[in-house]
Amino acid sequence: MSEIIKPSETPLVDVRHLKEYFDINTGFFKTRPLKAVDDVSFTIAKGETLGLVGESGCGKTTVGRTVLQLYKPTAGEIYFNGNKIEGKKALKEFRTKATMVFQDPYSSLNPRMTVSDIIAEPLDVHKLYSSKEERRDRVLELMGHVGLNSEHASRYAHEFSGGQRQRIGIARALAVNPEFIVCDEPVSALDVSIQARRSSICLRTFSKSSVSPIYS
Numbered sequence: 182m183s184e185i186i187k188p189s190e191t192p193l194v195d196v197r198h199l200k201e202y203f204d205i206n207t208g209f210f211k212t213r214p215l216k217a218v219d220d221v222s223f224t225i226a227k228g229e230t231l232g233l234v235g236e237s238g239c240g241k242t243t244v245g246r247t248v249l250q251l252y253k254p255t256a257g258e259i260y261f262n263g264n265k266i267e268g269k270k271a272l273k274e275f276r277t278k279a280t281m282v283f284q285d286p287y288s289s290l291n292p293r294m295t296v297s298d299i300i301a302e303p304l305d306v307h308k309l310y311s312s313k314e315e316r317r318d319r320v321l322e323l324m325g326h327v328g329l330n331s332e333h334a335s336r337y338a339h340e341f342s343g344g345q346r347q348r349i350g351i352a353r354a355l356a357v358n359p360e361f362i363v364c365d366e367p368v369s370a371l372d373v374s375i376q377a378r379r380s381s382i383c384l385r386t387f388s389k390s391s392v393s394p395i396y397s
């Protein structure tokens with residue numbers, strides 16, 4: 182990174198004492214908490230990437246999802262750019278700046294949607310264009326960022342390999358121009374032998390200019 186980050190600078194992501202407990206059914210109306218994440222704290226500066234590596238089931242995916250508040254935290258605080266993420270308004274704004282690349286490119290992409298519509302979905306949701314042409318141009322730009330050919334835009338997700346689907350998912354995640362993305366095991370669909378050895382999650386922040394290209 183070309184940027185020099187002063188130690189005093191506010192971290193982009195600041196996670197304090199995060200806990201995520203799931204209720205597990207243990208019998209007739211009985212549950213017990215499963216402590217998937219128990220008191221995790223970390224900070225990530227702008228332009229920095231944090232990797233979480235560990236055995237399967239140790240809580241990496243849950244950390245990623247809870248930081249993005251796809252799961253409501255059982256306890257703990259999440260600050261983004263110094264602002265605490267709480268309440269609907271803050272959460273909605275946070276969602277335009279922080280996003281997730283899902284682990285499984287087979288189940289996370291709708292096979293009946295074209296690549297173009299999949300990538301444009303966040304643009305549609307957050308109304309981030311003013312004309313059809315702008316939408317199309319942005320989709321083609323995003324496809325270029327992840328090394329997908331523009332001719333693929335009108336094809337369907339099921340026509341692609343796992344690695345290509347992962348790129349489609351990454352292009353979709355980048356559509357909102359995020360400052361922070363959580364990539365859950367981004368290499369898993371690329372090579373099965375890598376998948377067996379390495380289980381990781383990567384929490385990546387961007388300074389605006391460093392988003393492209395993800396793949397070359």
Ligand SMILES: Nc1ncnc2c1ncn2[C@@H]1O[C@H](COP(=O)(O)OP(=O)(O)O)[C@@H](O)[C@H]1O
Nearest residue numbers: 203215217235236237238239240241242243244
């Ligand atoms: N939605 C859920 N409901 C109940 N238990 C869950 C849920 N998601 C994950 N878990 C449990 O939480 C633990 C951590 O899972 P996970 O975060 O997926 O680990 P990792 O990504 O490191 O493999 C596991 O024991 C898993 O079974």
Ligand SMILES: [Mg+2]
Nearest residue numbers: 241242243365
């Ligand atoms: Mg996982």
